[in-house]
Amino acid sequence: MDFKNPLPKNLAPWDRALRVVLGAGMLGWWTYNGYQGVLWPILGVALLVNAAMGRCGAYALFGLSTCPIKKPPSP
Secondary structure (H helix, E strand, C coil): CCCCCCCCCCCCHHHHHHHHHHHHHHHHHHHHCCCCCCHHHHHHHHHHHHHHHCCCHHHHHHCCCCCCCCCCCCC
C-alpha cells in the first residue's frame, strides 16, 4: 500500500465533470420540487463528493478506472 497516496484517483477529468453536472442537476431537481424525498440529495451529494475526491468507490470495488494515469508497478 502506498502511504503517500492511500486512495489513488480512478476518475478521468471528463468523468469528474460529468459527475459535477449530474450531481448539481440532482440537487437542483430536488430543490425545484420543493425538497421532496431523500434520494435526489443523497445521490447528488455522493456524485459531487466523488468528483471532488477524484475517486469512485464502486469503480474501486470492481477494479475499474477511467483515469488515464496508470499506477507504476510496485517493486
